[in-house]
Amino acid sequence: MKKLSEDKFVPALGYHWLTPYYDAVVGVTTREKSFKHALIKQAQFEDGQRVLDLASGTGTLTIWIKQYQPQVEVTGVDADPAIICLASSKAKKAGVSVQFDKAMSFDLPYPTAHFDRVVSSLFFHHLSWENKEKTAKELLRVLKPGGELHIADWGPASNFTMRGLFLFVQVLDGFKSTQDNVAGRLVQLFKQTGFADVKQRQTFSTVFGTMALYSAMKPR
Numbered sequence: 001m002k003k004l005s006e007d008k009f010v011p012a013l014g015y016h017w018l019t020p021y022y023d024a025v026v027g028v029t030t031r032e033k034s035f036k037h038a039l040i041k042q043a044q045f046e047d048g049q050r051v052l053d054l055a056s057g058t059g060t061l062t063i064w065i066k067q068y069q070p071q072v073e074v075t076g077v078d079a080d081p082a083i084i085c086l087a088s089s090k091a092k093k094a095g096v097s098v099q100f101d102k103a104m105s106f107d108l109p110y111p112t113a114h115f116d117r118v119v120s121s122l123f124f125h126h127l128s129w130e131n132k133e134k135t136a137k138e139l140l141r142v143l144k145p146g147g148e149l150h151i152a153d154w155g156p157a158s159n160f161t162m163r164g165l166f167l168f169v170q171v172l173d174g175f176k177s178t179q180d181n182v183a184g185r186l187v188q189l190f191k192q193t194g195f196a197d198v199k200q201r202q203t204f205s206t207v208f209g210t211m212a213l214y215s216a217m218k219p220r
Helices: 016-029 032-043 060-068 081-094 129-142 160-173 175-182 185-193
Strands: 050-054 073-078 099-102 115-121 143-154 196-206 209-217
Touching (some): 032 060, 032 115, 032 143, 032 196, 050 060, 050 129, 060 073, 060 081, 060 115, 073 081, 115 129, 129 143, 129 175, 129 185, 143 185, 160 175, 160 209, 185 196, 185 209
Parallel strands (some): 050 073, 050 115, 073 099, 115 143
Antiparallel strands (some): 196 209
C-alpha cells in the first residue's frame, strides 16, 4: 500500500509491473528479517489476540506473525488488489490461515475497539502529513483500550552516512512525505493523535538509511 491519497494509491515500488519483485528488493535492501522479527518480539503477541497488519503488502509480516504465534487472529489490509492476491498465495503456500482485506488506511472496515495489536512496516513514509494524521486517528479507533501500535519505518538518521543513503528513498518516494520520518515527527504524530507511551524503541542501519521501530498504546 503506497502513497495514498483520497481515492488512489501508487503500487509497491511505484509500478504494478514491479510488484512481483517487491520481496526480493525489500529483503536485500532493508534487513527485512532483522527488523520484522524485532517488531514481532516487540509486540509481545498473546494467544487469542486480534492483530491487524496495516499496509500488509505481500503478506510477509502477516505470515510471520501467525507462524510465530499461531493462536492469534491475524488480518492484513492493503489498498492494492494485485498485491493482496500475491499475499494470499504466499499464505496458502506457507500453510497459515490469515485474512487479507482491501481498504484504505484512513477508512478501515473494522468495528471500533476491535484489535489488540496493530503493526505496520515501511508504510507511513509514503503518506502526506494529512493522511498520516487521518490514518493515526483510524488506528486509535480500531484498537481496544490498552491495545498497542507497533511500527517499523524510516526514522531519524543515526549518523551522516545513514542520512546520505536515505536521499535515495527521498528521491524515489518524495521529499515531502519522507521528511516527516527523517525529522522524527512520527513520535509527535502519535502523541498528538491521543496515543500514550509513544517512543522510538530501536534502530537498524540499512543500505537506504536508518530503520526505526516505534511503539504506542491506546489509553485505557
